[in-house]
Structures are given as structure tokens and as C-alpha cells.
Amino acid sequence: MNFIKQKKLKNQVFCEIFGKHAVYAAIKNTNRKHQKLYFTKNHRASLDRQITKLIPEIKELQTIEMNKMFGTEKNHQGIVLKTSKIEQPDLQNIISNSKNKQSDVIIVLDQVTDPINIGSIMRSCALFNCDTIIVSKNNAPDITGSMAKAASGALEIINYISVVNLCRAINQLKKNDFWIYGFDSNTSKTNFEFNLPKKCVFIFGSEGKGLRNLTKKECDELIELRIKSQTKFKIDSLNVSNACSIALFEHYKKNY
Numbered sequence: 001m002n003f004i005k006q007k008k009l010k011n012q013v014f015c016e017i018f019g020k021h022a023v024y025a026a027i028k029n030t031n032r033k034h035q036k037l038y039f040t041k042n043h044r045a046s047l048d049r050q051i052t053k054l055i056p057e058i059k060e061l062q063t064i065e066m067n068k069m070f071g072t073e074k075n076h077q078g079i080v081l082k083t084s085k086i087e088q089p090d091l092q093n094i095i096s097n098s099k100n101k102q103s104d105v106i107i108v109l110d111q112v113t114d115p116i117n118i119g120s121i122m123r124s125c126a127l128f129n130c131d132t133i134i135v136s137k138n139n140a141p142d143i144t145g146s147m148a149k150a151a152s153g154a155l156e157i158i159n160y161i162s163v164v165n166l167c168r169a170i171n172q173l174k175k176n177d178f179w180i181y182g183f184d185s186n187t188s189k190t191n192f193e194f195n196l197p198k199k200c201v202f203i204f205g206s207e208g209k210g211l212r213n214l215t216k217k218e219c220d221e222l223i224e225l226r227i228k229s230q231t232k233f234k235i236d237s238l239n240v241s242n243a244c245s246i247a248l249f250e251h252y253k254k255n256y
Contacts, residue, residue, distance in 0.1 A: 025153030119150025
């Protein structure tokens with residue numbers, strides 16, 4: 001049984017989700033309790049009765065009113081939903097659920113702090129059969145509207161787990177049949193020069209600093225993605241979300 005379907009509500013805490021794809025995906029999630037929906041007239045035709053009956057308060061606003069309420073700095077695309085947050089599973093739930101899977105891949109983010117990058121990673125996870133991202137509680141953002149928008153609906157199906165001690169969490173996964181791969185630009189092993197096992201943890205560090213030494217020590221292998229460095233223009237690394245997509249694709253094509 002997939003734990004994603006067992007997520008519980010934390011209805012006393014509400015958040016704002018904005019952006020067309022993120023909002024419509026959240027509305028369809030029966031594990032949420034919706035409070036209010038604000039939209040501009042260009043969304044009127046899309047809001048059929050099946051959608052509107054799920055939300056107790058719905059209000060159409062002029063674009064100027066929407067911007068005044070939610071700020072022009074948010075690319076809200078004319079639609080904002082106030083809805084309950086989803087309570088995330090803990091690490092033990094993920095490990096227990098994995099025992100019933102032949103193949104599994106988990107993403108660990110080591111001090112990646114940009115919510116838009118994390119949202120993009122969630123989207124890749126949804127497309128390449130990865131249902132869990134693990135972050136450090138003190139060095140990663142909470143789920144935000146920007147993250148939800150970048151995830152383009154994937155927030156509804158991807159677990160986003162904060163742990164107190166990232167290395168301890170990695171060690172627990174290692175003890176439960178996961179192989180640990182860190183992505184690092186200073187290693188001799190490139191582009192998966194071995195067969196990836198069915199159960200993997202892929203670890204990515206922050207852009208610029210990369211993986212911390214403590215995290216590297218927990219890895220079974222370190223991998224560098226082979227790229228053509230454009231040193232003249234100082235383009236010498238991939239965005240972390242792009243690197244993550246490549247790694248997930250490699251696991252997906254070998255195991256599914």
C-alpha cells in the first residue's frame with residue numbers, strides 16, 4: 001500500500017497555494033480541507049460545479065484587487081486557494097512502505113534552500129516514480145506557495161520530510177537496503193559507470209557549496225555528471241533541479 005494515499009489532514013493550519021496547475025491539483029486532493037478560493041474572471045469557465053462544491057467560500061476578484069490582496073510579486077496567475085496543509089509521514093513510515101517495493105528511489109537535499117528549485121525537483125520526482133524528498137529541518141524551507149507553484153501539482157503526491165539529523169536519516173536508509181549516491185563535481189566517477197541498484201538514495205548539495213563533507217562520508221559512491229563546461233562564460237555546473245532530473249531518469253530507465 002502506498003503511504004501517499006494515507007496522508008492525514010492537519011486542518012487547523014492553512015496555507016495559500018497559487019498558480020493554475022498547483023491550485024487545480026490541490027482542489028482535487030481529497031486529503032485537503034479547503035477554506036477559500038479567489039480567482040479572476042479568466043478562470044470562471046474552468047470552475048465547474050464539481051470543483052466549486054468542494055470549497056465553502058469562493059470569490060471572484062478584479063485583477064487589481066487580486067494583486068492588492070496577494071501582491072504583484074507573486075505570479076499567482078489569477079487564482080489563489082486557501083487550504084489545509086498536509087501532514088507529512090515520518091522516515092519510519094517511508095522505510096516500512098519501501099519494504100513492499102521492488103524498486104525505490106529517494107531524494108535527499110543537503111542544504112538546498114531555494115523553494116522554486118525544490119518545487120521543480122518535486123515535479124521531476126512525480127514523473128520518474130520517486131515519491132519522497134528528505135531535507136534537514138534547520139537548513140531547508142517549509143512548503144510555500146512558490147514551491148507549490150513550481151511543483152505544478154506534484155506537491156499533492158510527493159512526501160516532503162524534514163529530519164533533525166540528515167546523516168542519521170541516511171544511515172537508517174542504508175541499514176534498510178538502500179544504496180547511497182552523492183552527486184559531487186570533484187570525483188573521478190562520472191555518469192553512472194556502474195549498474196544502479198533497484199533501491200537508491202540520491203543526495204544533492206546546495207549550488208555553490210555542494211555536498212558537506214559529513215554527508216559525503218555517508219555515501220557508498222560519489223558521482224559527477226559529465227558536462228561540457230563553458231568556462232569562458234562561467235557556466236560550469238547544472239542547476240540542482242536539472243541534475244536531479246538526470247539522475248532520476250537514469251534510475252527510472254534501468255528499473256521500470
